[in-house]
Amino acid sequence: MNAVLLAVLIMIILSLCRLNIVLSLFIGALVGGLTAGMGLTETISHFTEGIGDGAEVALSYALLGGFAALISYSGITDYFVGRIIRLIKQDSTVKARVWTKVLIIVSLTLLSCMSQNMIPIHIAFIPIVxxxxxxxxxxxxxxxxxxxxVLTFGLCFPYTLLPFGFGHIFHEIIKKGFDQAHYAIQFGDIWKAMLIPSMGFIIGLALGIFLYHKPREYRQTEVAAFQVKDISRYTVTITLLAIIMTFVVQLLTESMIFGALAGILIFFVFRVYDWKTLDDELVNGIKVMAYIGVVLLTANGFASVMNESGQVKSLVENMVTLTQGDKSLSIIFMLIAGLVITLGIGSSFATIPIIAALFIPFGQQIGLSPLALISLIGTAGALGDAGSPASDSTLGPTAGLNIDGQHDHIWDTCVPTFLLFNIPLLIFGYIAAMVL
Known part of the structure; x- marks a missing residue:
């Protein structure tokens, strides 16, 4: 069996057996390297070199985690949630109830979208809101x-399309995948290539609201009363300033690292709280996101071993033979492969380095344009993220909605999001790869 294919299969199987993804990636890379005849020392050397390629992304994740913790500690999210709760409980007429539902859906959609870009706190807002x-x-x-x-839409759609916050990280990982394959693309072309595939998320959101708009009975349980933190205007002002500065600095420097640093420094320079307290919160936030960074680093090491194994070319030739060079069939094959790999890993961000190593040479063989290749890799990476039981995009919503034990992770989160988002993504990703 081809060493690259064997490595990917082992990684997926171990992941689906619930072995830690870091260990799964390492074992898969080790088996792939040894099968390719690289030897233990050479395999480990290439794995280590590949880790360095993901250092910037991992640091970005860690700093964003720290920044998110500072925003949460400031109490600004608690404050706004408290205001919304008071507003929507003031009127109990039928018309008011309908408008309340609309307000809730719109608010949660906007809030979850902003958690990826404008206020990059990822899933940290869910247990608060x-x-x-x-x-x-x-x-x-x-x-x-x-x-x-709605929550999963907001956690996935923005990063696939918009190059800000976590979207900037996602697009940067795609760019690095092309760089490793020695294929030159422009960073600014990525959002253009993802415009068509990302429409699949919008279709899925519309279908979800339509399918699940009917009333559903839940037993009323005793939920802890929501306590709004006392928050001064000064704290609100500084927190908003930190958020704005993060966004502006990222735009000016094209670096999420410096953007996050700018926001963090605003909290420290203006002394919203004492430095010891801020430092403790910052470290806790970094710890939360550090694991994701480790997964990304390991995925880069895995991809490096696969690239250096010398067997990507033979695998690509076999794939071309299997699909008989048919462009349409090849695109379908790659999208399904991306779906399976992402389901196994549970993270679209960690999937990109792996599928880029496989898809770029394959796409070149069948004559795909740079934009078509970008859309294909971006779509294949996003596929499965919305439905994987191990994905943050499904685990986050379940953690908040199942606080009273009335929301099943698989049947109430994973199955609906998998069907509603991945099927449209497959369709729109196929269209993009065919027409671009």
Missing amino acids: IPPLLSLFNELKLDRRMVAV
Whole structure:
């Protein structure tokens, strides 16, 4: 068996057996390197060299985690959630209940989208925002499957299309994948290539709201009362300034690292709280996101071993023979492969280095344009992220919605998001790869 194919299969199988993804990636890389005849020392050497290629992305994740912790500690999110709860409980007429549902869906969609770009705190907002709203959801008979779809949409759609916050990291990983394959592309072309595939998320969101708009009964349980933190205008002002500076500096420097650093420094320079408290919160936030960074580093090491094994070319030739060089069939084959790999790993970010190593030479063989290749790799990476049981995009919503034990992770989050987002993504990703 081809060493690259064997390595990928081992990695997927071990991941699906719930072995830690870092260990799965390392074992897969080790088996692939040894099977390719590289030897233990050479395999480890290439693995180590590949880790360095993901250092910038890993540091970006860690700093964003710290920044998110400082935003949360400031109490600004608690403050705004408290205001929203008071507003939507003031009127209980039928018309008001309908408008309340609309307000909730729109607000959660915007908030989850902003958590990826404008206020890059990822899933950190969910345990703050969702549990206090559950009693209201129960009273309104709001189907939590719709809420799960909305939250997952906001956690996935922005990073696939917009090059800001986590989107900048996602696009940077795609760019690095092309760089490793010695294929020159422009960073600014990535969002253009992802414009068509990302429409699949919008279709999935619309379908989810339509399918799950009917009332659903939940038993009313005792949820902890929501306590709004006392927050001064000065704290609100400095927090908003930190968020704006993060966004502006990222635009000016094209670096998420310096953007996150700018936001963190605003908190320290203006002394919203004492430095010891801020430092403790910063370290805790970094710890939360550090694991994702380690997964990304390991995935880069895996991809490096695969690239240096010398067997990517033979695998590509076999894939071309299998599909008989048919462009349409080859694209379908690559999208399905991307879906399976992402489901196994549980992270689209960690998937990109692996599928880029396989897809770029294959795409060149069948004559795909640079934009078509970008859209294909970006789509294949995003596929599965919305439905994998191990993905942050599904684990986050479930953690908030199942606080009272009435929301099943697989059937109420993973199955709806998998069907509603991945099928449209497959269709729009195929269209993009064919027409670009």
